[in-house]
Amino acid sequence: MESQIEPQFFQYLSELGFPKSSVIYEPVFQTIGDGRKYRPDFALLDPKTNEPLAIIEIKGRNDPATLARATQQVQQYIAALRDKGVRGFVVTPAQSGGGFDFYTSGEGGEPKQVPSSSFLQFESLSSARIAEKKEMLAEEKKEATDQFLVVCFTAATFSVAIATADFICSRYGITLLTTERMALVGVAIALVVIPYVQKFKGLGIEIDRAAKQAKG
Numbered sequence: 001m002e003s004q005i006e007p008q009f010f011q012y013l014s015e016l017g018f019p020k021s022s023v024i025y026e027p028v029f030q031t032i033g034d035g036r037k038y039r040p041d042f043a044l045l046d047p048k049t050n051e052p053l054a055i056i057e058i059k060g061r062n063d064p065a066t067l068a069r070a071t072q073q074v075q076q077y078i079a080a081l082r083d084k085g086v087r088g089f090v091v092t093p094a095q096s097g098g099g100f101d102f103y104t105s106g107e108g109g110e111p112k113q114v115p116s117s118s119f120l121q122f123e124s125l126s127s128a129r130i131a132e133k134k135e136m137l138a139e140e141k142k143e144a145t146d147q148f149l150v151v152c153f154t155a156a157t158f159s160v161a162i163a164t165a166d167f168i169c170s171r172y173g174i175t176l177l178t179t180e181r182m183a184l185v186g187v188a189i190a191l192v193v194i195p196y197v198q199k200f201k202g203l204g205i206e207i208d209r210a211a212k213q214a215k216g
Contacts, residue, residue: 005058006041009091012100013044021047031080040077054087062092067103067111075105089114155189 006025013023027043029052030036042056055077057070067090074088090103090111106112162185166176177185 003060005060005093008093009042009058009100018044019047021045022053029081031082036080038077038080040074052081052083052086054089055081056089056091059090059092062095062101062103064111067092071103071105071109071111075109159185159189 010023010025014020022045024043024045026039026041028037028039029043030038040055041058043052044054044056045052055074057074057077059066059070070090071088074090078086078088088104091100092103094101102114103111104114162177169176
């Protein structure tokens with residue numbers, strides 16, 4: 001660790017009850033979409049699932065400009081992770097001279113100080129992560145189901161329309177649906193439906209545990 005603040009903060013996390021395996025110093029995570037790499041100061045993981053619980057940026061000062069830039073930086077990390085269950089904190093040495101002060105993004109995006117005792121505990125973060133993940137999965141499942149129903153209804157309507165047109169055309173000796181055309185229609189419908197089968201396969205981003213692990 002480059003400065004004295006990081007090892008002091010790691011010791012502070014240990015006193016709060018965080019397992020050493022859950023604290024990753026300067027983790028690297030990469031988005032699948034654009035391939036960009038991000039390196040916050042700390043990531044807190046759940047050792048059992050390897051899922052991120054929080055992203056933390058350490059600053060030596062707590063003046064408004066520094067806090068504003070750091071808060072925006074943390075929000076960029078969270079947005080890149082595309083995971084609403086991950087919390088973001090900016091941490092500075094406490095003004096009282098002992099411990100640390102924690103800041104998060106307020107409703108308007110401005111830095112907002114929060115009590116570390118209630119917001120930064122391993123068990124509370126882990127429990128909140130589980131609850132938020134269940135809620136997000138339920139929302140994603142509902143959204144995907146609604147979209148799938150629309151696709152199915154559209155495909156059914158299209159199929160009925162084609163079958164009706166084929167029936168009418170057959171009365172006049174016109175063949176509309178050949179075997180080849182029916183196969184092409186089936187393939188087209190399958191290509192629309194298949195992506196929904198893969199809808200719930202993770203979030204696409206994973207913290208790289210090969211990064212340097214904090215040491216006491």
